[in-house]
Amino acid sequence: MPGEPNAPGKPEGKNAVTRRDFFNEIAGGALTIAGLGAAVVTVKYASPNVLFEPPTTFLAGSPDDYPVNSVTYLQDQQVYIVRTDKGMWALSAVCTHLGCITQWKPESDQIACPCHGSKFARTGKVEAGPAPRPLPHFAMGLGEDGVLVVDKLEVVKQTVILKV
Numbered sequence: 001m002p003g004e005p006n007a008p009g010k011p012e013g014k015n016a017v018t019r020r021d022f023f024n025e026i027a028g029g030a031l032t033i034a035g036l037g038a039a040v041v042t043v044k045y046a047s048p049n050v051l052f053e054p055p056t057t058f059l060a061g062s063p064d065d066y067p068v069n070s071v072t073y074l075q076d077q078q079v080y081i082v083r084t085d086k087g088m089w090a091l092s093a094v095c096t097h098l099g100c101i102t103q104w105k106p107e108s109d110q111i112a113c114p115c116h117g118s119k120f121a122r123t124g125k126v127e128a129g130p131a132p133r134p135l136p137h138f139a140m141g142l143g144e145d146g147v148l149v150v151d152k153l154e155v156v157k158q159t160v161i162l163k164v
Helices: 019-046
Strands: 057-061 070-074 079-083 088-092 103-105 110-112 126-128 137-142 148-156
Touching: 070 103, 079 148, 088 148
Parallel strands: none
Antiparallel strands: 057 148, 070 079, 079 088, 088 137, 103 110, 137 148
């Protein structure tokens, strides 16, 4: 009848949205967003996660670049090149205690860890502190053109010295 009010939940006009239709639209939108999120996570999981690191073998220049009785820090490679009158060797700059980067202290003729106080001789031997092992020595050789080649994947004994 024309004078009676509509029953609860009934639309008033042809295009009126019911409460049920409204919640169905909200639920459909939420499911669409969740599905898209799951698709993005799946695509990211399936794509390769590559970590680009610098090469482990690198050229360190000419032996003439390193004066006798010097310790030179190569920041990009985190390696010390040590040269004495007996020869040369490459030494890791990463502390064996907790992986901090050490620093060469010429005034005390030591390599020191600024974080936890470990101290190393220029040979890498532990002289003080909590470091459990000496600094590792890396393989070092001369290339065909007389350039130093250091391989950080090959750890050698402390007695291995490159004679130049």
